[in-house]
Amino acid sequence: MRDVIIIGAGVIGSAIARELSKRELDVLVVERMDDVATGGCTKANTAIVHAGYDAKPGTKKAYYNVRGNPMFDQLTADLEIPFIRNTSLVVAFEGDDIQGLYDLFTRGVENGVPDMQIIDETTLRKLEPNIGSKARAALRVGTGGIVCPYEMCMALAENALANGVEFRLCTSVESVRPEGDHWVVKLENGEELTTKTVVNAAGLYSDKFNNMVSAHKFDILPRRGEYYMVDKTFKDVFNATIFQLPTDKGKGILVSRTVDGTVLLGPTANDIDTKEDTRTTASGLAEVLEFACLTWNNIPARNFIGNFSGVRPRPSNGDFWVGEPDDAPGFYNAAGIESPGLTGAPAIAQDIASAISERLSAKGKSDFNPKRHAIPKFRELSNEERAELIAKDPAYGRIVCRCETVTEGEIRESIRRPLGARNLDAVKRRTRAGMGRCQSGFCMPLVAEIIARETGCRLCEVDKGKAGSYLRRVGHATHRSDQIRRQISPAHRAYRNPEGG
Amino acid sequence: MRELDVLIIGGGPAGLAAAVAAKKAGINDLLILERDDHLGGILNQCIHNGFGLQAFGEELTGPEYAQRYVDMVEELKIPYQCEAMVLSVSDDKVATVINPKEGLQQFKAKALILAMGCRERPRGALGIPGWR
Numbered sequence: 001m002r003d004v005i006i007i008g009a010g011v012i013g014s015a016i017a018r019e020l021s022k023r024e025l026d027v028l029v030v031e032r033m034d035d036v037a038t039g040g041c042t043k044a045n046t047a048i049v050h051a052g053y054d055a056k057p058g059t060k061k062a063y064y065n066v067r068g069n070p071m072f073d074q075l076t077a078d079l080e081i082p083f084i085r086n087t088s089l090v091v092a093f094e095g096d097d098i099q100g101l102y103d104l105f106t107r108g109v110e111n112g113v114p115d116m117q118i119i120d121e122t123t124l125r126k127l128e129p130n131i132g133s134k135a136r137a138a139l140r141v142g143t144g145g146i147v148c149p150y151e152m153c154m155a156l157a158e159n160a161l162a163n164g165v166e167f168r169l170c171t172s173v174e175s176v177r178p179e180g181d182h183w184v185v186k187l188e189n190g191e192e193l194t195t196k197t198v199v200n201a202a203g204l205y206s207d208k209f210n211n212m213v214s215a216h217k218f219d220i221l222p223r224r225g226e227y228y229m230v231d232k233t234f235k236d237v238f239n240a241t242i243f244q245l246p247t248d249k250g251k252g253i254l255v256s257r258t259v260d261g262t263v264l265l266g267p268t269a270n271d272i273d274t275k276e277d278t279r280t281t282a283s284g285l286a287e288v289l290e291f292a293c294l295t296w297n298n299i300p301a302r303n304f305i306g307n308f309s310g311v312r313p314r315p316s317n318g319d320f321w322v323g324e325p326d327d328a329p330g331f332y333n334a335a336g337i338e339s340p341g342l343t344g345a346p347a348i349a350q351d352i353a354s355a356i357s358e359r360l361s362a363k364g365k366s367d368f369n370p371k372r373h374a375i376p377k378f379r380e381l382s383n384e385e386r387a388e389l390i391a392k393d394p395a396y397g398r399i400v401c402r403c404e405t406v407t408e409g410e411i412r413e414s415i416r417r418p419l420g421a422r423n424l425d426a427v428k429r430r431t432r433a434g435m436g437r438c439q440s441g442f443c444m445p446l447v448a449e450i451i452a453r454e455t456g457c458r459l460c461e462v463d464k465g466k467a468g469s470y471l472r473r474v475g476h477a478t479h480r481s482d483q484i485r486r487q488i489s490p491a492h493r494a495y496r497n498p499e500g501g
Numbered sequence: 502m503r504e505l506d507v508l509i510i511g512g513g514p515a516g517l518a519a520a521v522a523a524k525k526a527g528i529n530d531l532l533i534l535e536r537d538d539h540l541g542g543i544l545n546q547c548i549h550n551g552f553g554l555q556a557f558g559e560e561l562t563g564p565e566y567a568q569r570y571v572d573m574v575e576e577l578k579i580p581y582q583c584e585a586m587v588l589s590v591s592d593d594k595v596a597t598v599i600n601p602k603e604g605l606q607q608f609k610a611k612a613l614i615l616a617m618g619c620r621e622r623p624r625g626a627l628g629i630p631g632w633r
Contacts, residue, residue: 229625279630279631279632280631284630285630304628305623305625387605390605394601395601397584397599397602397603398584398600399599403620438620442620
């Protein structure tokens with residue numbers, strides 16, 4: 001019997017797995033997707049480490065946000081996760097009620113947020129010369145930051161794995177039920193796993209598992225956010241993450257550089273019917289532009305490189321569900337974790353792991369290794385470091401993705417490392433190959449060749465993303481594509497082809 | 502750092518033709534840099550015919566047309582490097598280049614010819630909404 005089964009390998013499940021790996025515990029993470037960080041919110045969000053002035057005082061959101069934020073310096077250093085404390089600015093524009101900035105300031109003080117100032121227009125323009133002409137004042141918060149959310153998740157998972165946690169990918173959980181003093185986790189393939197405790201970190205589907213075991217029910221109401229991404233040529237347009245003061249017209253659209261230098265505009269907030277509806281829409285993207293123009297007057301629409309959407313797991317009660325429901329001992333929720341969940345993740349993980357360790361009287365692990373080494377980023381190295389790397393391994397002298405300057409060496413490493421990439425999107429998330437301005441037009445076939453060579457499959461069997469998204473259907477079904485076809489249920493087909501066309 | 506008279510970035514039709522013209526005009530200290538593992542550039546994937554009517558008075562496919570220029574480059578003994586990717590070009594015309602064999606190299610040229618072709622603008626760049 002396992003000590004812990006964690007459902008979900010998003011940033012929350014992975015953070016909990018790593019925290020648990022500091023103890024002598026037998027931990028398994030099950031993930032329905034074929035990679036970590038891909039099931040929902042973790043791979044597509046605004047990538048902000050929030051300061052904590054926004055959440056309502058007294059909520060779990062406020063508590064975990066303010067506690068999680070200062071943990072990022074040590075965590076990102078240990079795990080080599082890209083992270084920049086670039087500060088946050090909430091900007092009030094002409095016609096806005098400036099009082100709103102003071103309300104946020106007061107809320108921040110109540111939540112315990114340090115390093116906040118209200119700044120006037122002159123100071124604001126000194127800090128951000130490119131801010132829109134109607135900007136009048138701002139709340140500046142020094143602890144605001146940006147992080148790479150999927151690399152954070154992959155780093156946490158890789159480190160958890162290195163410290164003994166087991167992962168099973170492509171593994172859907174059908175049900176969870178108590179049996180005597182333990183729990184039975186039934187998988188979609190019929191297999192039953194027994195465990196002393198269960199962690200529900202199932203993101204968009206966390207309502208399903210909680211509602212199976214507890215009378216304290218909630219629903220996850222999916223809310224979609226749409227974004228535009230601007231080419232990294234514009235990385236210096238703003239230093240800080242620029243929020244807009246929420247008004248009766250809306251919560252505003254933010255403009256923020258990412259740790260990779262691209263600039264993100266978004267998100268919208270639309271309640272949707274299905275949890276997998278990650279399309280972008282003409283009206284949503286128009287809304288992004290309409291509001292973002294206030295912050296950035298001359299948005300260079302010719303330099304968009306993409307648009308995407310993410311679905312937030314909004315809990316029906318409006319707050320995070322963290323911990324054991326009183327009627328389900330041994331079942332731990334880390335559920336309904338929408339924004340600021342990325343920021344709260346390290347603190348949420350600490351609390352869940354302590355509670356489980358206490359219940360199971362787990363001892364600390366003496367040989368826990370807190371460090372994880374990132375894949376070398378050729379694009380960020382000096383010429384001397386580059387020359388050295390190529391001399392050691394010629395594969396680093398071959399550029400595969402030209403837009404992002406990604407070498408064959410990096411791609412190979414992303415496949416060979418623990419929890420390694422097995423498809424094009426997984427390579428992309430680990431190396432940025434295909435994430436630049438041509439959006440993989442040039443490097444896709446080259447990356448596919450490397451994956452085929454490294455994993456020993458045929459080129460036509462390489463998937464773009466999730467299982468079954470093969471690049472080219474072959475005339476005679478191979479053994480593997482036969483299997484894939486069987487795996488794709490009608491529901492999956494509906495997802496791949498939502499308009500029926 | 503190696504100094505050169507002319508550095509040509511791109512070994513496709515434009516770069517090859519430019520190299521041949523420069524050589525015929527009397528420039529001997531020149532070099533072509535090509536990112537792919539062979540010369541020819543985009544012509545190698547243009548397998549339809551109709552190339553070469555103006556230049557050679559006959560109908561050729563893309564690869565055949567490219568080969569004519571590759572042959573001229575070889576015949577004129579114009580040096581080139583394949584699998585060579587230019588990482589940056591500075592204001593004083595220093596190109597930083599990598600390839601798996603030579604590693605990282607720098608060339609300072611009196612004149613640079615940029616013949617790198619172009620990139621398509623994908624769906625995302627055009628702001629077209631939809632499913633990923």
